[in-house]
Amino acid sequence: NAGVTQTPKFRILKIGQSMTLQCTQDMNHNYMYWYRQDPGMGLKLIYYSVGAGITDKGEVPNGYNVSRSTTEDFPLRLELAAPSQTSVYFCASRIGPGANVLTFGAGSRLTVL
Amino acid sequence: DQQVKQNSPSLSVQEGRISILNCDYTNSMFDYFLWYKKYPAEGPTFLISISSIKDKNEDGRFTVFLNKSAKHLSLHIVPSQPGDSAVYFCAASGPTSYGKLTFGQGTILTVHP
Numbered sequence: 001n002a003g004v005t006q007t008p009k010f011r012i013l014k015i016g017q018s019m020t021l022q023c024t025q026d027m028n029h030n031y032m033y034w035y036r037q038d039p040g041m042g043l044k045l046i047y048y049s050v051g052a053g054i055t056d057k058g059e060v061p062n063g064y065n066v067s068r069s070t071t072e073d074f075p076l077r078l079e080l081a082a083p084s085q086t087s088v089y090f091c092a093s094r095i096g097p098g099a100n101v102l103t104f105g106a107g108s109r110l111t112v113l
Numbered sequence: 114d115q116q117v118k119q120n121s122p123s124l125s126v127q128e129g130r131i132s133i134l135n136c137d138y139t140n141s142m143f144d145y146f147l148w149y150k151k152y153p154a155e156g157p158t159f160l161i162s163i164s165s166i167k168d169k170n171e172d173g174r175f176t177v178f179l180n181k182s183a184k185h186l187s188l189h190i191v192p193s194q195p196g197d198s199a200v201y202f203c204a205a206s207g208p209t210s211y212g213k214l215t216f217g218q219g220t221i222l223t224v225h226p
Contacts, residue, residue, distance in 0.1 A: 040122070040218065040219075042119075042217050042219055043157070043202070044216075048213060050211055056211075090156055092156075100162065102159070104156030106154070107156050
């Protein structure tokens with residue numbers, strides 16, 4: 001039981017490049033989330049999903065896209081990377097309604113130069 | 114608008130003493146509060162939580178206190194141990210938030226042997 005797995009752990013992008021951060025969970029959780037953490041700041045919600053085929057914006061969605069074709073996977077797409085997207089990205093999941101605790105992945109550190 | 118605030122960026126305590134971490138919130142719709150602990154290069158891990166119908170919750174060395182009238186919660190760690198050294202995040206969610214958590218900025222706790 002691996003929990004929430006994120007890849008890659010580290011990535012350096014050039015301005016204008018695109019990439020996808022992968023997130024998969026093996027706990028059969030319905031709800032999944034993407035957060036970003038900037039230095040000295042708390043985690044801010046980018047996008048979330050309450051089930052396959054259903055996604056919605058969080059607090060800071062600009063510059064990102066998501067999809068949820070399966071229960072297990074919730075990839076985060078960065079289009080036209082900008083230096084402001086330099087951050088640590090965390091994927092999280094929870095079983096569903098009534099369970100308030102999120103389980104987080106180890107994070108993906110992205111640098112845009 | 115920072116709905117969850119941790120005003121102390123850092124806290125340093127001696128091993129064996131009490132650590133008190135504080136958190137304030139502004140959104141009166143929040144009804145569930147959590148503390149997460151984060152080590153470097155790892156994702157946040159759940160520590161303890163409290164529902165708004167309670168004012169105290171204990172789990173071993175960790176106790177969370179909630180003062181709804183003051184919109185304030187605190188985490189007490191007694192006795193503190195060097196392994197408790199980490200970043201502690203306060204988080205909150207509301208009844209219709211689909212489990213979305215709003216995080217504070219975090220407090221770096223250092224416990225000296």
